[in-house]
Amino acid sequence: MSQQGLTSRLEQLRDKIRYHEYRYFVLDSPEISDAEFDQLIKELQRLEAQNPQLITPDSPTQRVGGEPLPGFRKVEHKRQMLSLDNAFNASGIINFANRIYRLAGSEQLDFVVEHKIDGLSAILTYQAGILIQGATRGNGLIGEDVTENIKTIRSIPLKLPERIDLEVRGEVYISKKDFAEINRERLEAGEALFANPRNAAAGSIRQLDPRIAAERSLSLMAYQLVHYEREEITSHARALSLLEGLGFKVNWYRKTPLVDELIACCQDWTKRRDDLPFEIDGLVIKVDDLNLRRELGSTAKSPRWAIAYKFPAQQKVTIVEDIIISVGRTGALTPSARLKPVQLAGSTVSRATLHNLDEIKRKGVKIGDSVLVQKAGDVIPEVVKVITDKRTGAESDFVMPEQCPVCGGEVLREEGEAVFRCTNITGCPAQRREGILHFISRNAMNIEGVGPALIDQLLAKGMITDFADLYRLKKDELLSLERMADKSAGNVIKAIAASKGRPLHRLIFALGIRHVGSGVARVLSQNYPSLDLLAEATSEELVAIEEIGPVIAASIVSFFKERNNREVIAKMKKNGIMPEFRPEKEQEKPELVGKRFVFTGGLSSYSRAEAKERVIAAGGKVTANISKNTDYLVAGENPGSKLVKAQQLGVLILDQKKFEELLT
Ligand code: AMP
Ligand code: ZN
Numbered sequence: 001m002s003q004q005g006l007t008s009r010l011e012q013l014r015d016k017i018r019y020h021e022y023r024y025f026v027l028d029s030p031e032i033s034d035a036e037f038d039q040l041i042k043e044l045q046r047l048e049a050q051n052p053q054l055i056t057p058d059s060p061t062q063r064v065g066g067e068p069l070p071g072f073r074k075v076e077h078k079r080q081m082l083s084l085d086n087a088f089n090a091s092g093i094i095n096f097a098n099r100i101y102r103l104a105g106s107e108q109l110d111f112v113v114e115h116k117i118d119g120l121s122a123i124l125t126y127q128a129g130i131l132i133q134g135a136t137r138g139n140g141l142i143g144e145d146v147t148e149n150i151k152t153i154r155s156i157p158l159k160l161p162e163r164i165d166l167e168v169r170g171e172v173y174i175s176k177k178d179f180a181e182i183n184r185e186r187l188e189a190g191e192a193l194f195a196n197p198r199n200a201a202a203g204s205i206r207q208l209d210p211r212i213a214a215e216r217s218l219s220l221m222a223y224q225l226v227h228y229e230r231e232e233i234t235s236h237a238r239a240l241s242l243l244e245g246l247g248f249k250v251n252w253y254r255k256t257p258l259v260d261e262l263i264a265c266c267q268d269w270t271k272r273r274d275d276l277p278f279e280i281d282g283l284v285i286k287v288d289d290l291n292l293r294r295e296l297g298s299t300a301k302s303p304r305w306a307i308a309y310k311f312p313a314q315q316k317v318t319i320v321e322d323i324i325i326s327v328g329r330t331g332a333l334t335p336s337a338r339l340k341p342v343q344l345a346g347s348t349v350s351r352a353t354l355h356n357l358d359e360i361k362r363k364g365v366k367i368g369d370s371v372l373v374q375k376a377g378d379v380i381p382e383v384v385k386v387i388t389d390k391r392t393g394a395e396s397d398f399v400m401p402e403q404c405p406v407c408g409g410e411v412l413r414e415e416g417e418a419v420f421r422c423t424n425i426t427g428c429p430a431q432r433r434e435g436i437l438h439f440i441s442r443n444a445m446n447i448e449g450v451g452p453a454l455i456d457q458l459l460a461k462g463m464i465t466d467f468a469d470l471y472r473l474k475k476d477e478l479l480s481l482e483r484m485a486d487k488s489a490g491n492v493i494k495a496i497a498a499s500k501g502r503p504l505h506r507l508i509f510a511l512g513i514r515h516v517g518s519g520v521a522r523v524l525s526q527n528y529p530s531l532d533l534l535a536e537a538t539s540e541e542l543v544a545i546e547e548i549g550p551v552i553a554a555s556i557v558s559f560f561k562e563r564n565n566r567e568v569i570a571k572m573k574k575n576g577i578m579p580e581f582r583p584e585k586e587q588e589k590p591e592l593v594g595k596r597f598v599f600t601g602g603l604s605s606y607s608r609a610e611a612k613e614r615v616i617a618a619g620g621k622v623t624a625n626i627s628k629n630t631d632y633l634v635a636g637e638n639p640g641s642k643l644v645k646a647q648q649l650g651v652l653i654l655d656q657k658k659f660e661e662l663l664t
Pocket of ligand 1: 082084085115116117118119120121122137251284308
């Protein structure tokens with residue numbers, strides 16, 4: 001291909017990827033499968049690796065940059081980023097509107113009411129259509145340059161459809177679902193929990209390693225167009241629709257001159273906030289006319305033209321009927337309060353987490369107590385405090401059981417630890433179940449479409465005892481389960497097989513070694529390119545790695561010493577799961593570059609999409625039909641007519657084993 005041809009091919013590919021990122025991350029309505037999307041990315045990565053001089057900073061491959069930063073640069077904001085005045089009820093809103101009417105000398109004006117997302121604000125700067133900077137608000141005058149992390153947010157365009165200079169403000173946030181997932185992992189890893197999605201988002205955007213930020217599933221909702229050169233904008237609603245047109249995700253909003261309607265919206269969303277996939281802590285009401293806004297100006301703290309309607313606190317008093325224990329993946333016994341059911345901001349609450357015994361003591365919670373509970377984020381609610389005035393003397397202290405409530409194993413608390421654990425590591429069914437759920441979870445092996453209900457059935461029927469058994473499941477076996485149709489059984493098998501090709505660091509994380517979160521797993525995979533090598537590592541070796549301290553090292557060594565763990569790993573290996581560390585750029589195999597592959601029949605160790613991906617990563621091409629230009633036909637089980645045709649044309653035919661040999 002000529003240089004010019006290549007450049008235009010790259011641009012085509014990038015535009016296609018941008019479009020599909022937009023469909024997926026902004027509109028939430030993808031047109032192609034994840035695998036097809038990954039293929040586009042892989043193709044672009046391959047072309048760029050071959051032609052590094054043609055990489056542009058706005059390429060979709062450049063979202064996750066390289067090395068961790070030593071620190072963040074400070075950014076002085078051109079315009080101060082203010083906070084908002086609050087209203088807590090209808091009369092607060094009416095007072096706000098009346099104040100505006102008085103200052104404007106008119107009641108004929110529009111307001112815009114929009115969601116107040118509970119995240120942190122960021123300001124994005126584009127030059128000639130290219131994202132050049134992302135900064136946090138900081139103290140309003142000076143923020144931090146978090147460009148590298150902002151670029152990992154895939155609902156943010158790196159390149160605009162127009163070559164314009166632009167400044168956009170928006171809220172960086174994490175969805176409730178991703179927040180719950182992050183906290184679940186942190187709990188299992190013994191790390192401190194984030195109190196709410198906002199803290200999780202703030203913690204993630206301030207990660208010095210953009211690869212970690214990229215894993216946190218951050219989003220951005222744009223709410224203010226600060227500067228636009230193409231037209232003079234006089235309406236906020238118009239600015240929001242311009243932002244939508246430029247490819248940004250924009251808050252829900254409504255424009256109206258009616259104060260009653262503003263109030264109705266606030267009341268309505270107070271009831272419906274739980275239906276949203278992200279946290280909102282209220283609504284913001286703004287004057288629509290941007291010229292009027294300028295006249296109104298701001299006080300030292302906040303603009304006069306806007307007000308935040310804040311939801312009432314989500315707190316209620318109820319009774320602790322009992323304190324019950326659940327057993328986690330690492331055997332941790334986590335107490336939680338069984339509550340007399342109470343309505344809290346749109347949902348019924350009957351459980352509250354108590355974290356651990358120290359927490360129960362610190363809060364002084366007894367069984368039978370009246371307590372104030374609150375909802376923080378989407379996780380189970382928590383006890384704020386005991387209402388001691390309501391004590392009758394009939395309350396009783398909680399006692400940590402000496403035996404595991406699930407398996408009867410001995411319960412111990414290690415020196416200096418807050419957590420009590422069931423010591424029956426190999427035999428405890430609760431630990432095993434949680435371990436499997438962790439293994440299949442999104443940041444681990446990401447086995448889609450397999451969830452707790454299916455795992456429980458498989459365990460109950462004795463079809464699996466650990467995660468290695470998943471890889472032995474057959475479709476026929478699955479069909480014997482309740483509500484399992486042919487198609488879904490096939491999908492489960494496919495999803496499990498697809499996970500075989502996951503990178504080593506995911507597998508290390510999936511094993512569920514205590515204190516080994518996804519970041520540590522990545523570091524380990526870079527130092528130990530296979531699980532066998534990691535299994536032999538000594539503590540001295542491990543602590544020599546910068547990111548690994550003695551606690552993590554000890555935990556890794558003892559994990560691999562445990563006989564049961566060794567058996568499960570051996571079983572995995574027998575079932576064909578033994579990934580090795582593959583540095584991204586060295587995957588290409590010179591002898592396969594440009595070779596054309598065609599597939600027919602099913603492969604047992606991975607899905608078709610995954611097999612294609614591997615061919616593309618190795619530098620080959622995949623086409624749908626056989627021709628005399630085809631180099632290889634990969635024939636799996638039950639091959640179709642392509643096999644005959646390949647034989648006629650003299651195309652090289654590979655079975656699965658030969659295909660794998662060729663790739664490795
Ligand atoms: P506060 O921190 O309560 O004073 O509220 C001001 C903050 O609300 C801003 O700094 C933004 O981070 C955030 N915010 C969320 N959604 C919006 C919105 N739609 N318009 C303006 N600010 C918003
Ligand atoms: Zn147990």
